[in-house]
Amino acid sequence: QVQLVESGGGSVQAGGSLRLSCVASRSISDRNCMGWFRQLPGKEREGVAVMRAGTNLIAYAESVKGRFTISQDNAKTTLYLQMNSLKPEDTAMYHCAAASTYSSGISCFADKYNYWGQGTQVTVSS
Numbered sequence: 001q002v003q004l005v006e007s008g009g010g011s012v013q014a015g016g017s018l019r020l021s022c023v024a025s026r027s028i029s030d031r032n033c034m035g036w037f038r039q040l041p042g043k044e045r046e047g048v049a050v051m052r053a054g055t056n057l058i059a060y061a062e063s064v065k066g067r068f069t070i071s072q073d074n075a076k077t078t079l080y081l082q083m084n085s086l087k088p089e090d091t092a093m094y095h096c097a098a099a100s101t102y103s104s105g106i107s108c109f110a111d112k113y114n115y116w117g118q119g120t121q122v123t124v125s126s
Contacts, residue, residue, distance in 0.1 A: 002026055002115040004096050009120030012086055016124070020081040022096030022117055027076040030054035033099040033108035036070060036081045038092035038122075048094070049081060050108035059108060063089075086124045093119040 008020040020036065028034050035050030049070035051058040058070055069082040079096050097113035 002028070002098055002100070004098065004115055004117035006094065006096050006117040006120040009094060009122045011123040011125065014087055014124055014126050016086050017082070017084045018086065018122060020083065020094055020096075020120060020122075022079040022081075024077045024079070024098065024115075028053040028098050029102065030076075031102045033103065033111040033113070034072070034079055034097065035108055035113075036079070036094055036096055038090075038094045039119075040092050045095075046092075047109040050111075052108060053098075057108075061109075083122070086122075088124045088126045091122060091124050093121050095119045 003025040004022055006022045012018055031052045034053050036048045037045050038048050039045040047061055048064055049060045049068055051070050053076055067085045071080045096117045098115045099111050100114040103111050
């Protein structure tokens, strides 16, 4: 079992930046998918940025490409999401997630995530 704890959310004006962090209770196995997802009340959860642990295999949602950067620390226990040029439509609860097993041949956006954090709220005002 892995516990995930997010931090770094807050309220910013449009054009501002935030850096989200997600600390895992233990390192995520190499090549397992991990990533950031966001959700608004009453709406479906959306994948924002995903990666395979310990690799440079990264993918972003079209809506955040060029503005958000996902990264992992060397110990593979902390996942980051650097968010620049924030827009009001980025407002959401952001969750980090990790898969417990390696799944080959599928996008990390489509993988099954067993571990989820409680989320951190990001609010962007115009």
